[in-house]
Amino acid sequence: MYTNQQNAGERLKMIAEQLAEEVTLRQYERQPDLRQRFGPSGIARTRQDSLYHLRYLAQSVSLESPLLFIHYIIWLKVLLMQYKITAEDLRINLELMKDAITAEVKPPDREVILSYLEMGMYHMRGEESVPSFLQPDRPYYREAEQYLGLLLDGQRRQAAEFIMRLYDDGIPVQDIYLHLFQQSQYEIGRLWQLGRITVAQEHFCTACTQSIISQLYPRWIQAQSGRKRLVATGVGEELHEIGLRMLTDFFEMEGWNTFYLGSNMPAESLIRYLKEQPADLLAVSVTMTFHVSEVVRLIGMIRSHGELDGLKIMVGGMPFNIDRDLWKKVGADGYAPDAGTALEVAEQLIPGTRRREN
Structure with missing residues (x-):
């Protein structure tokens, strides 16, 4: 049974293309x-x-989460600057969007939608700064800064050698993942948002880190006893997979048998796989907010199959980091902001899964 807000969100989705066309025509009339x-x-x-x-x-x-749209507008305002789209251009676009929604959507949906739109418009008024993810007070700051510098300079081989030296010098692989790989990826995203690097550079850096992760595997991976099984997948046409790969590796380090299925996995195929290869935990990742509805759909389909009643579902990704209660709204059993926390959540959902040191 849909709530009023869910009904309003679904209504807006249905007419989004029509409204986008209307807004575009009006904006070009207003700004020739x-x-x-x-x-x-x-x-x-x-x-x-x-x-x-x-x-x-x-x-x-639809998700009753104004934070998602507010965060998007703040992020967007900074991003568009690199494309010479001013804050005034964006303000006019949103104003015209408000006019189009007012004309095309009837109460009570109209009032609900406009309240969210107006919250986003309000928060775009201020000056926004995007601080670096590499901060001097964080662990391995200098190492992360050096690693990122090598990537941005296109020195793939030197970056790989640098990571291998750190590992051989005794830095735990989990710390390399969390404090070098993860933080450098966040910083690369920030630099792209600010227009300081190109999409090609972002892709190159990400591909380098994925390659280096693969080179690290022989140094830590070992045959697993199969105590617990994790299946990890992404939804929608997601291209950002590195975070989910890192999470899978963390569980592998902890003694789990892990099965990474990649992104854009059809729900029906995933459910068939889970029935044929039963798992204890399913990790679902999403990067883009407008793919969260796919998570809702996927979890709903899984819950409808009695054979999968014992399966625990954990979600993660940017939308869930923005709204820390969103995981409850999509029907998941838990949420983790990063790979390290995911192990702690898994222990809560499935007690006895953590390794004990002798």
């Missing part, structure tokens, strides 16, 4: 200079951007 500023492709890009805004808004409303 956009044609000169952005050229022949500008209209298509504005339409696509408007559709993204509406999808984020709809998902935020």
